[in-house]
Amino acid sequence: MDKNYWNEYYKKGIVTQLPSLFAKHVFSSYCDQNTSLVELGCGNGRDAIFFAEKNIKITAIDQSEVAISKLKENFHSYTNLQLLNGDFTILNDFDNPFDIVYSRFTMHSITEEQETDVLKWALRNLNPTGLFCIEARGLKNELYEKGEPVGERNTFFYEGHSRRFIDLSEFKAKMQELGYEIIDYAEEKGFSPFNDDDETFIRITGKKNN
């Protein structure tokens, strides 16, 4: 969704290059020097570069050609960073599975049907005890119901793009039904403070159960 919006956004280059608190949390909780990780919707690469600099073997994907070409230009010397331009909801399966699938602020950019496809894709592309780590906007997020309702339920067009706010208990149940074990989840403030704002976000980590 909203590819043109994101291309224009990354042309402006206004977004921070500092890693998110979520990336730091995932790194300190779940990574070691052998970890391989795929990031779905890497944007300007703030987290992908952080992981790469921690020696994680990372594949970072975004639909925005602008974001990916800037990253390729600036970080071509990073041999442990693979950059792919494309839609992460229709990925082919990779030859080598990952230890972690990482999604920050991207699960609320896709439809419910795409979400199911991505959760299934992750199960096929994770190692037997691999993790899917997600941070996203949920129903308690302060932007919920702002702007125009569009498309399916809980989806609103606001500030130039669409967001589908995630119902944490439904999402958790869906992950469990598909075969994930939920090892961590929360919906609270403190996850991503920005300037004077400290909005409420969802975090959830599911472990492949076989």
Ligand SMILES: C[S@@+](CC[C@H](N)C(=O)[O-])C[C@H]1O[C@@H](n2cnc3c(N)ncnc32)[C@H](O)[C@@H]1O
């Ligand atoms: C809110 S930004 C988050 C970027 C980054 N994860 C971060 O935390 O800074 C959402 C990103 O997801 C990307 N995106 C949304 N839907 C996508 C899709 N279906 N395939 C690939 N990228 C997508 C957008 O292009 C955008 O870069």
